[in-house]
Amino acid sequence: MSPLRRPGLRHMAVLATVVMLTACGPVATEAQRLPLGELPPVDPSATTVPSAAPTATTAPTANPLRATAAPVKPPASAAPPAAPRANAVPPINPLTAKLPVGDLPGWKQVFREDFNSGDVPVGAFPGPAYDANWSAGYKDGTPDTAGQKGKNSRYYPTKVLSVRNGMLDWFLHSEKGISMGAAPTPKIPNNTLNPHRANSLLYGRFSVRFKADALPGFKAAWLLWPDSGVWPRDGEIDYPEGDLATSFYGAVHRLSNSPTDSDLIRSHAMFTTWHVATIEWSPGKVEFFLDGVSLGAGTTRVPNTPMHYILQTESCLPRCPAPATAGHVYLDWIAIWTKG
Numbered sequence: 001m002s003p004l005r006r007p008g009l010r011h012m013a014v015l016a017t018v019v020m021l022t023a024c025g026p027v028a029t030e031a032q033r034l035p036l037g038e039l040p041p042v043d044p045s046a047t048t049v050p051s052a053a054p055t056a057t058t059a060p061t062a063n064p065l066r067a068t069a070a071p072v073k074p075p076a077s078a079a080p081p082a083a084p085r086a087n088a089v090p091p092i093n094p095l096t097a098k099l100p101v102g103d104l105p106g107w108k109q110v111f112r113e114d115f116n117s118g119d120v121p122v123g124a125f126p127g128p129a130y131d132a133n134w135s136a137g138y139k140d141g142t143p144d145t146a147g148q149k150g151k152n153s154r155y156y157p158t159k160v161l162s163v164r165n166g167m168l169d170w171f172l173h174s175e176k177g178i179s180m181g182a183a184p185t186p187k188i189p190n191n192t193l194n195p196h197r198a199n200s201l202l203y204g205r206f207s208v209r210f211k212a213d214a215l216p217g218f219k220a221a222w223l224l225w226p227d228s229g230v231w232p233r234d235g236e237i238d239y240p241e242g243d244l245a246t247s248f249y250g251a252v253h254r255l256s257n258s259p260t261d262s263d264l265i266r267s268h269a270m271f272t273t274w275h276v277a278t279i280e281w282s283p284g285k286v287e288f289f290l291d292g293v294s295l296g297a298g299t300t301r302v303p304n305t306p307m308h309y310i311l312q313t314e315s316c317l318p319r320c321p322a323p324a325t326a327g328h329v330y331l332d333w334i335a336i337w338t339k340g
Contacts (some may be wrong), residue, residue: 099333100207107205108340111188114333115163122171125161125184135198136161137183137310144181145221146316153316156180160313166332170313172218172244173326179315181218185308188336192227192306199308200227205337206309207278208240212271212329216245217321219314220271220329224281224307232259235303239288240267240277243317244329247271250279250288252298263298274332281307282339309336 099114117129126134136157138144147153160182162169170182187198208222221241226234232253239250247270252263267290269275278289283304287297313329315321 100335103340104205104337106339107337109335109337110190111186111336112334113186114166115168115331116166118163119165120161120163122160122162123158125157125163125168127163130163133187135185135187137185144183144312144314144316146314146320151316151320152177153179153181153314153320155182155314157182157184168331170329171326172215172313172315172321172329174321174323177323179217179321181312181314183310183312183314185310186334186336188309190338197227197306197308199310200306201309201336201338202304202306203281203283203339204309205278205280207276207335208311209274209276209332209334210240210271210330211274211332212244213327214245214270214272215321215325215327216243217315217319217325218244218327219317220244220248221312221314222277222310223312224279224303224309226303227306227308232256232261234305235301235307237279237281237286237303237307239279240271240275242271244271244327248277250277250286250295252286252302254298254301255303256301261301263300265296265298267295271329 099112101109101112103109111133113133115130120127120129125136138155138157140154140156140158142155144153144155156178159175159180160170160172161184162171168184172179172181174180185199188201190197190200192200206224210220212220219242221238223239223241224237225231226236228234233255235255236253237251238253240248241251242248247266247268249267250265252265253259254261254263263286265288267275267277267288269290276289276291278292280287280289281303284302285297285299286302288295311331
């Protein structure tokens, strides 16, 4: 014999479910808010880890301050021999491939580069074609951020950087248990003294077109760092920043004695797609743009002393890449303006 059905209990259960959903809604929304000052490396709403083996590719060079926009890049050639797996460089959308040329309202262009002055093999960057306008940054074996805290991560520009197919290329990989990155810097005309820094500005607009393979454990933190070297007191500006297997964000570290006192502005965009990221740093305001659209701005205790620009690409924050993880970061072009 089947048990007796009780319609009254069914209606009570439905009513209880509605009450629970109504009560829990605000809690779920509140849990998604990110408090200012936290810089989590992973965006829970947009995280991917590649299921296939990592890929490898390449890049080329250009003269800053050329009079015309960059041409559409040629098809990618095979990867350099140092890369264990060779795939074609992804095609560049001609509608968004042009390098910005010239001044903008309120901004005077002082640097631009689209890497069309010739190829440079791994181990030779910047080479004669780019030496006047670029530095390879930290020397081989210099500990990166995590390396300074004891992890096996280092900068090795001679094993990482090249120019191929109209792009600056970071070949990120590990050798003998050491994960390798690089932090090249553009040489920006400026008037800094005592000492003179080739990549220093007080306020500016920095725009980059970039793409990366999804490489868990490797990270980009392309940043403005205070010339004084006093951190966190004099602040810091980062964009794009994040693990290469996740989405990237912008961060404004405020003038403060706390390393976590910062504004975090998420893009919800992945490194694995071509994007243009732009920082506009002006008195009292740092605004981040993604593909020409504003993501938001920090306006509280904004850095207000000269800073230098570094394309810092490293690893082990917080986790190190697997030994077999290898692939590329590509910089298609970069343009820089000063306030004027």
